[in-house]
Amino acid sequence: MSDTAPTTSERNARKVREGIVTSNKMERTAIVTVTERVRHPRYNKTMQQDKKLYVHDESNDLNVGDRVRVMETRPLSKLKRWRILEIVERAR
Numbered sequence: 001m002s003d004t005a006p007t008t009s010e011r012n013a014r015k016v017r018e019g020i021v022t023s024n025k026m027e028r029t030a031i032v033t034v035t036e037r038v039r040h041p042r043y044n045k046t047m048q049q050d051k052k053l054y055v056h057d058e059s060n061d062l063n064v065g066d067r068v069r070v071m072e073t074r075p076l077s078k079l080k081r082w083r084i085l086e087i088v089e090r091a092r
Contacts, residue, residue, distance in 0.1 A: 014071050014072045014073070015071070015072040016069060016070070016071050016072075016085065017032075017034045017053065017069070017070050017082075018034070018067065018068070018069045018070075018088065019032040019033050019034035019035070019053065019067070019068065019070070020032065020033055020065065020066070020067055020068075021062050021063065021064055021065060021066045021067075021068060021091075022052070022064065023064065024057070024060075024062050024063060024064060027060070028056060028057055028058055028060055029054060029055065029056065029057060029077075029080060030054075030055045030057045030062045030084075031052050031053070031054060031055070032052070032053045032055050032068060032070055032082070033050050033051070033052055033053075034050070034051050034053060035048055035049070035050050036048070036049055036051070037049075053070060053081075053082045054077075054079040054080040054081070054082065055068070055070050055080070055082045055083065055084055056073070056076050056080055056082065056083045056084070057084055062084070062087070063090070063091050064091065065091025065092070066087055066089065066090055066091050067087075067088040067089040068084055068085075068086070068087050068088060069084075069085040069086050069087075069088055070082040070083065070084055070085060071083055071084075071085045
């Protein structure tokens with residue numbers, strides 16, 4: 001029976017996305033825009049699709065234009081479900 005029970009050290013793989021910070025006007029929250037290329041289901045044309053992710057920024061050190069890597073997490077507020085993993089590149 002203990003073979004099938006998950007241990008506490010194991011947990012599900014979290015989604016990781018990379019995007020650009022588009023807003024940092026809120027306290028400890030930033031908006032990151034993630035652009036992904038998707039195929040249209042009928043016309044098979046490749047399109048760019050943007051998604052806005054509300055990201056938890058505990059230290060409030062993100063600036064607009066920074067490229068960041070974010071990870072999915074438990075709901076932190078009504079819209080926030082992501083947290084910062086690392087800052088890949090600072091804005092110039």
